Amino acid sequence: ERVLLQRRTKGNPNGRFFGLWELPQGKMRAGESLFECAARELYEEAELEALSLHPMHSGSGHAYAAQMESFRPLTCVLDYECHCMCMAVVMRTRGEPVDTPEASEHRWLDTAAVAELIRQQKVFHLNVPMLEAYFSL
Numbered sequence: 001e002r003v004l005l006q007r008r009t010k011g012n013p014n015g016r017f018f019g020l021w022e023l024p025q026g027k028m029r030a031g032e033s034l035f036e037c038a039a040r041e042l043y044e045e046a047e048l049e050a051l052s053l054h055p056m057h058s059g060s061g062h063a064y065a066a067q068m069e070s071f072r073p074l075t076c077v078l079d080y081e082c083h084c085m086c087m088a089v090v091m092r093t094r095g096e097p098v099d100t101p102e103a104s105e106h107r108w109l110d111t112a113a114v115a116e117l118i119r120q121q122k123v124f125h126l127n128v129p130m131l132e133a134y135f136s137l
Contacts, residue, residue, distance in 0.1 A: 002109055002110050003023065003114065003131065004046065004048075004097060004106060004107070004108055005022065005106070005117070006022060006024060006103035006105060006106045006107075007019060007022075007103060007104050007105040008022050008124060009102060009103055009104050010101070010102045020123060020124045021117050021124065021127075022127050023124075024042045024045040024048075024103065025041060025086070025126075025127075026040075026044065026045070034071050034089060035053055038050060038089040039091070042091065045102045045103045046097040046098060046100065046103065047097065047098040047100065048094070048095045048096075049093060049095050050092075051092040051094055052092050053089065053091055054090035054091060054092065056072065057072050057089070057090070073089065074087075074088035074090055075087075075129055075133035077129050079126055086126050088133065088134065090134070111135045115137055118132070118137070
């Protein structure tokens with residue numbers, strides 16, 4: 001299987017993360033479900049249409065209350081420096097990726113290509129555990 005990585009072009013061109021390879025990603029807005037957030041970010045950063053969540057996420061749904069969603073992520077990353085929690089969502093998509101103001105140079109990469117970028121430290125640090133889990137590196 002392959003994953004879509006893109007060059008990070010948002011933020012300060014002299015910043016430490018600018019130009020690194022990353023997964024399409026972003027922040028959840030109030031009222032969005034996990035799927036809605038992932039689909040919106042995927043479209044904003046690559047103009048790809050999200051079709052569905054990967055079956056590995058089966059069992060997701062609402063639990064106990066209307067304002068709570070239960071979800072099986074591929075992996076979860078806690079960043080204590082940035083005070084955030086990140087989850088990997090695997091989706092089926094349609095279309096060809098398009099460069100946007102937030103990201104450019106989109107590429108579908110296989111295990112070997114991703115492993116090499118990680119080895120060269122050219123992948124956004126929060127995405128490394130997600131990619132390692134997906135490819136079992």
